[in-house]
Amino acid sequence: MTSRDAILAAVRAKAPAPAASLPHVPLFERPSASHLDEFRENLLRMGGKFAETKSSGNLADLVRSLFPQARVVCSATAEVTGTRPLGAETDPIALDDVDVGVVRAAFGVAETGSVWLSEEELRVNALAYLAQHLVVLLDPGAIVPNLHHAYRNSRFKAARYAVLVTGPSATADIEGVLIHGAQGVRSLTVVPLPRQ
Amino acid sequence: MRVGLFIPCYVDAFFPAVGIATLQLLERLGLEVVYPLDQTCCGQMMANSGAQKDAAGAEALFVKNFHAFEYIVTPSGSCAYHVREHMDAIPQTADVQKVRRSTYELVEFLHDVLKVDAFPWAEFPHKIGLHNSCSTLRKLRTAKASEIDEPFFSKPVNLLSKVRGIEFVTPSRPDECCGFGGTFAVFEEPVSAKMGYDKVADHHNAGADYIVSADMSCLMHQQGCAERLGLDIRFIHIAQILNGDRA
Amino acid sequence: MKRIDHAEAASGFIAAKAHQEFHDRRLWDLRLKRDREAHGIPEWEELRNLASQIKEHTLARLADYLEEFETRAKANGAHVHWARDAAEHNQIVYDILAARGAKTLVKSKSMLTEECDMRPFLERRNIAVIETDLGERIQQLDDEPPSHIVVPAVHKLRGDVSTVFARTIGAEPGNEDINYLAETQRRTTRPYFLRAEAGMTGANFAVSETGSFVVCTNEGNADLSANVPKLHIASIGIEKIIPKVEHLGVFIRLLSRSALGSPITQYTSHFRAPRLGGELHIVLVDNGRSERLGMHDFWYSLKCIRCGACMNTCPVYRRSGGLSYGATYSGPIGVIIDPTFDIRKYGNLPFASTLNGSCTDVCPVKINIHEQIYKWRQIIAERNQLPFVKKEMMRLAGKVLADPRLYRAAISATGLALEHLPRFAIYNFLNPWGRQRELPQPPQQTFRSWYLENRSRS
Numbered sequence: 001m002t003s004r005d006a007i008l009a010a011v012r013a014k015a016p017a018p019a020a021s022l023p024h025v026p027l028f029e030r031p032s033a034s035h036l037d038e039f040r041e042n043l044l045r046m047g048g049k050f051a052e053t054k055s056s057g058n059l060a061d062l063v064r065s066l067f068p069q070a071r072v073v074c075s076a077t078a079e080v081t082g083t084r085p086l087g088a089e090t091d092p093i094a095l096d097d098v099d100v101g102v103v104r105a106a107f108g109v110a111e112t113g114s115v116w117l118s119e120e121e122l123r124v125n126a127l128a129y130l131a132q133h134l135v136v137l138l139d140p141g142a143i144v145p146n147l148h149h150a151y152r153n154s155r156f157k158a159a160r161y162a163v164l165v166t167g168p169s170a171t172a173d174i175e176g177v178l179i180h181g182a183q184g185v186r187s188l189t190v191v192p193l194p195r196q
Numbered sequence: 197m198r199v200g201l202f203i204p205c206y207v208d209a210f211f212p213a214v215g216i217a218t219l220q221l222l223e224r225l226g227l228e229v230v231y232p233l234d235q236t237c238c239g240q241m242m243a244n245s246g247a248q249k250d251a252a253g254a255e256a257l258f259v260k261n262f263h264a265f266e267y268i269v270t271p272s273g274s275c276a277y278h279v280r281e282h283m284d285a286i287p288q289t290a291d292v293q294k295v296r297r298s299t300y301e302l303v304e305f306l307h308d309v310l311k312v313d314a315f316p317w318a319e320f321p322h323k324i325g326l327h328n329s330c331s332t333l334r335k336l337r338t339a340k341a342s343e344i345d346e347p348f349f350s351k352p353v354n355l356l357s358k359v360r361g362i363e364f365v366t367p368s369r370p371d372e373c374c375g376f377g378g379t380f381a382v383f384e385e386p387v388s389a390k391m392g393y394d395k396v397a398d399h400h401n402a403g404a405d406y407i408v409s410a411d412m413s414c415l416m417h418q419q420g421c422a423e424r425l426g427l428d429i430r431f432i433h434i435a436q437i438l439n440g441d442r443a
Numbered sequence: 444m445k446r447i448d449h450a451e452a453a454s455g456f457i458a459a460k461a462h463q464e465f466h467d468r469r470l471w472d473l474r475l476k477r478d479r480e481a482h483g484i485p486e487w488e489e490l491r492n493l494a495s496q497i498k499e500h501t502l503a504r505l506a507d508y509l510e511e512f513e514t515r516a517k518a519n520g521a522h523v524h525w526a527r528d529a530a531e532h533n534q535i536v537y538d539i540l541a542a543r544g545a546k547t548l549v550k551s552k553s554m555l556t557e558e559c560d561m562r563p564f565l566e567r568r569n570i571a572v573i574e575t576d577l578g579e580r581i582q583q584l585d586d587e588p589p590s591h592i593v594v595p596a597v598h599k600l601r602g603d604v605s606t607v608f609a610r611t612i613g614a615e616p617g618n619e620d621i622n623y624l625a626e627t628q629r630r631t632t633r634p635y636f637l638r639a640e641a642g643m644t645g646a647n648f649a650v651s652e653t654g655s656f657v658v659c660t661n662e663g664n665a666d667l668s669a670n671v672p673k674l675h676i677a678s679i680g681i682e683k684i685i686p687k688v689e690h691l692g693v694f695i696r697l698l699s700r701s702a703l704g705s706p707i708t709q710y711t712s713h714f715r716a717p718r719l720g721g722e723l724h725i726v727l728v729d730n731g732r733s734e735r736l737g738m739h740d741f742w743y744s745l746k747c748i749r750c751g752a753c754m755n756t757c758p759v760y761r762r763s764g765g766l767s768y769g770a771t772y773s774g775p776i777g778v779i780i781d782p783t784f785d786i787r788k789y790g791n792l793p794f795a796s797t798l799n800g801s802c803t804d805v806c807p808v809k810i811n812i813h814e815q816i817y818k819w820r821q822i823i824a825e826r827n828q829l830p831f832v833k834k835e836m837m838r839l840a841g842k843v844l845a846d847p848r849l850y851r852a853a854i855s856a857t858g859l860a861l862e863h864l865p866r867f868a869i870y871n872f873l874n875p876w877g878r879q880r881e882l883p884q885p886p887q888q889t890f891r892s893w894y895l896e897n898r899s900r901s
Contacts, residue, residue: 002525003525004513004525007509007527007681007727007729007733008509010729010733010734011505012506014734014736014737015502015503015504015506015736015737016737016742017503018503019499019500019503020496020499020500022496022500023492023493025493025693028486042706046705046706046707046709047709089720092671096633096637111696112706113706114711126667126670126671128663129666129667130667147692147696147707148689148693148696151688151690151692156653156713156715157653157688159713159715160715160716160717160719161714161718162712162713162715163711163713164711165709166708166709166710166711167709168709169661169710170661171578171625171661171662173576173581173597173625174577174581174596174601174604174621174624174625175465175469175600175601176469176472176594177621179622181626181629182577182625182629182662182664183575183629183636183662183663183664184664184667184709184710185663203891205844205854207890208854208890208891209854209858209885209889210883210884210885211883212888212889212893213886216893219894231891231899233847233891233895234847235847236843236845236846236847237844239844241840241844242837242841244820245820245829245833245837246793246820246821246822246825247834247837248824249841250837250838250841250842252845253844253845254844257844257845257847330797330800330801334799334801334803335800341804342478343478343756343801344804345482345487345488346488369471371801372758373799373801375797377798378798379794379833380794380796381876383794383833383875384449384450384453384794385876385879386450386453386457387450387453387457387759387763387795388797389878389879389880391758392880393879417880419881419883420883423880423881424879424880424881
């Protein structure tokens with residue numbers, strides 16, 4: 001008997017009965033004045049930053065003004081041209097020296113200040129982790145109220161890799177002192193900008 | 197109304213004033229209070245140690261003593277909880293089930309059954325730190341526990357608020373266990389003592405003159421800690437305050 | 444196997460005053476943050492109910508959901524392996540690594556791999572295993588197991604971390620600046636991510652509807668481990684299964700709020716299929732879980748989502764530290780799981796509890812922890828695993844308290860003893876109560892004798 005069969009047989013034999021029924025999960029909607037305001041408030045609470053820009057034409061300027069010391073900028077979105085091209089076939093290891101990564105999120109979640117990214121938005125998944133800083137473009141119209149809404153998005157069933165990113169990398173493992181930039185990005189900046 | 201009075205073993209032996217106050221209080225409220233002379237213990241010490249076989253004798257004796265009462269009242273949250281929820285080392289006859297259903301902790305009984313709305317004979321002009329034992333708080337649910345998201349309620353506060361002169365002070369961790377835990381106090385003495393020290397220091401720092409509880413077992417442990425620490429703080433059971441005992 | 448003596452270990456922990464006081468304050472602070480988050484969501488108690496129901500339903504139909512998970516995962520291009528126990532798990536992981544010539548493995552936090560004692564197994568076979576979570580890395584470098592499932596080095600102060608890092612990864616001796624220490628770990632760990640041939644994660648949830656699994660971290664180290672090397676191995680306990688993606692709304696909303704008092708972890712990562720050019724292996728592990736499923740009173744412990752809220756609230760845990768339990772799982776969840784691994788070794792752990800019930804109140808999936816602790820004590824007594832002194836004490840107490848006359852004689856004798864014995868005879872090594880507490884004073888008369896004098900008609 002294979003381990004698979006042995007485990008399944010043991011689980012079947014021991015399962016408690018009768019089984020509780022599967023409950024329906026509501027959406028827990030709450031009236032909100034502005035999803036964008038709630039999103040921004042939670043993003044800041046989680047250590048993220050929020051940078052307004054007047055128009056898409058100024059994006060490159062914005063990135064430069066936020067990170068004047070940056071030498072290597074890699075963009076996964078056509079809206080911003082980085083200093084180095086980024087393709088889906090780029091080796092993740094080559095991203096080790098990236099100062100700033102730029103991506104456009106598929107949507108955001110107001111309840112938590114999270115942004116949703118997959119391999120499509122990232123081109124190379126590791127970009128969001130090897131870069132020292134991340135800039136995330138987010139359409140203010142693409143913010144859902146809460147995680148129940150987020151998890152009804154069908155893209156979860158199609159993406160190979162999907163991540164809800166909420167602020168920068170963080171840890172408080174030493175004496176409870178909060179540090180940003182544990183292993184991943186030191187800062188995460190969301191730029192509210194409608195999709196063109 | 198006729199009630200059977202159950203006095204836990206440690207109250208009988210070390211804190212009879214609590215038993216006396218309970219009896220006198222119930223009599224003031226017009227009840228006929230009967231104390232079966234051959235009672236001993238509810239069995240919880242053995243049961244909480246997993247020793248069901250050893251608990252059976254005490255449990256059977258409890259039922260033998262109390263099966264003729266419609267109401268059994270005890271000034272002990274942990275005993276009332278044990279009888280209602282855990283007294284199963286003996287066969288669950290009709291008598292056993294009746295006794296289990298009919299057992300009340302004093303605060304529950306005063307608040308929910310008698311619905312007492314005044315204690316005109318009582319006065320206690322002191323700052324008190326209320327210690328809700330884990331038995332009354334999380335098992336019998338006589339007050340809101342801080343972990344649970346629900347509106348505030350507290351049966352002991354409702355009762356004590358009717359006593360002239362009482363002033364409540366709140367420690368920084370009102371709901372944290374004081375560390376008595378029955379035989380835990382002996383077998384895990386280092387942690388038990390540390391928890392007790394922290395608890396009495398917390399109440400003391402909040403300005404309490406007295407620590408009040410519905411469970412004398414917690415108070416016995418806290419008093420032992422406070423005395424060893426040399427802390428100027430006193431201990432009194434809720435029955436004594438409600439009965440009008442003055443300090 | 445020698446029985447773990449929690450009280451003894453706790454005594455040592457308490458003696459280190461600065462460490463114990465920090466530990467207690469830090470974890471109590473997490474408990475308070477959890478309260479703030481919980482009370483900020485009107486549907487909090489409803490979410491707990493939903494989470495509990497979803498888990499109970501799933502566990503009762505676990506075999507079907509496991510099969511569905513496997514079918515989907517394979518259709519997604521992932522490899523699925525099954526491990527009956529820790530040894531099999533470790534061998535499977537080794538075989539995957541060896542087949543690809545992998546020499547270095549970067550991994551994120553996984554209690555399951557701790558449970559299986561995987562690291563020494565791989566290291567003995569010349570595979571370097573690098574813990575990448577800061578807390579886990581500290582513990583690895585200090586050759587100590589993690590003490591808490593979410594904050595592994597919470598029992599250490601900055602000086603301890605400085606000492607470990609100076610000894611092992613070239614940090615400047617005496618530099619206790621926390622930013623410096625964290626940066627040192629970041630700087631020295633990064634090269635491993637870049638050169639490791641394989642990365643390993645655990646999983647918080649495995650969704651059978653999609654064959655995907657979810658990893659929640661704050662540091663981003665799981666995402667680095669999974670997305671830089673070409674090979675990603677995920678070890679997943681079979682109890683982590685939930686039926687649908689939409690259920691994640693419930694669990695993700697509960698997890699970080701319960702664990703750390705933050706609405707979500709910085710990274711909530713969903714892995715459904717290998718990345719293009721990469722390889723994904725999932726190892727489903729039993730290691731006693733199916734056995735526990737069949738335990739009438741204890742299968743509810745399988746609902747656990749490893750948030751650690753029970754540890755943060757437990758007044759005993761906060762004052763004794765996770766290492767005092769001598770097991771992979773400590774605190775309240777630990778004391779109800781560990782006896783299933785070894786009832787002799789862990790037979791004392793269910794007694795490292797006051798049964799106060801706070802753990803049950805904070806558990807996001809409503810495991811009735813304190814009730815299971817109570818029931819475990821019965822099993823331990825039945826299997827004759829109570830320590831001799833306690834067993835005898837209960838037998839004696841049982842006899843005395845079952846007989847009114849024996850009881851009265853004992854009370855009388857105790858009263859006399861306390862009244863007449865000199866202090867040194869009462870307060871000595873035989874009397875644990877008296878080590879740090881005063882005993883109550885014996886009164887003039889018992890309640891019963893007062894009653895006879897003042898009320899009884901006979």
